[in-house]
Amino acid sequence: MIYVLIVVILFISILIYFKIANKYNIIDKPNERSSHSEITLRGGGIIYPIAFILLMIYEFLSKNNQGFLENYWQFGLGLLIICSISFIDDLMDLSSKIRILFHFISVSLLLYFINAFQLLPFWVIPILFILIIGILNAFNFMDGINGITGCYSLVVLGALLYVNQYIFNFTDLNFIVFPMLASGVFLFFNFRKKAKCFMGDVGSMAIAFLILALLGLLIIKTNDLKYILFLVIYGIDVITTILERLKLKENIFEAHRRHLYQLFANEKKGDHRIISLVYAFLQASVNIIVIKFDFLGVWIFPIIILPLFIFYLLLKIRIRQKIILG
DSSP, X not given: OHHHHHHHHHHHHHHHHHHHHHHTTOEEOOOTTOSOOSOEEOOGGGHHHHHHHHHHHHHHHOSSXXXXXXXXXXXXXXXXXXXXXXXXXXXXXXXXXXXXXHHHHHHHHHHHHXXXXXXXXXXXXHHHHHHHHHHHHHHHHHOOSTTHHHHHHHHHHHHHHHHHHHTOOOSOHHHHHHHHHHHHHHHHHHSSSSOSBOOHHHHHHHHXXXXXXXXXXXXXXXXXXXXXXXXHHHHHHHHHHHHHHHHTTOOTTSOOSOSHHHIIIIISOOOHHHHHHHHHHHHHHHHHHHXXXXXXXXXXXXXXXXXXXXXXXXXXXHXXXXXXXX
């Protein structure tokens, strides 16, 4: 019953936000780089920090988990900081220097939360900063069509929930379930032909921060890097697109339409919802292999990454050829 109540509160919260967004004109106007053609409310992803606040309230009132706030305050503060600066960025364009500064602070709190400073060699920390900030921005880059990040996140969180319940208990159950409930509520308004709202930077950064915290806890506690493959579909798309843009001498920080999902949505005029489901399905398939084929060891990385990488490149080349030929 508590989950039903949380869903109801999340629905009410996002409806209240819609009224605020309408009043203060918090909207996303389409431009030549956009994959949508109509003005839509922005910032619906604010539901993720709201879900975490509800989680803190629930755990504080619960007699079964009085230590939740003590164990998770670092994460909560980091989430608050990155969501605040991202929401401000949704309202006005901030300089990259300001965003990076706040991202650095949030990532520092995230690494403290997963005990990275205590458990990992010092030389690993700078690599983690670069990797985590890169993944945070990758989620932002990939959040360009209806349903894609909501569906993708739900699949990743589902895999993490399964691991936590049946393979290795690495965190509090509700730390996974509450973001899943938030994703479901958000998708109710976003997974449509004409979306009621977009996630915005606040949403893409928030859910990426949540997922990275969970993956960080899991990888450090199990000492198993294979779980990073829970993000491999987004990873291949982002990394390959960055390499393509570097080859073309383009500014990789400027908006563009070179991601594979953008080619399908814009040049091929594909249904956003189908494209989003395909990305989610591919990641779900990878997650099953990661979970069930533990005997593969380190070989799981080339076995998964190489075929996906080759398939991705061939598909992208074929689509571009069809576009050129008309």
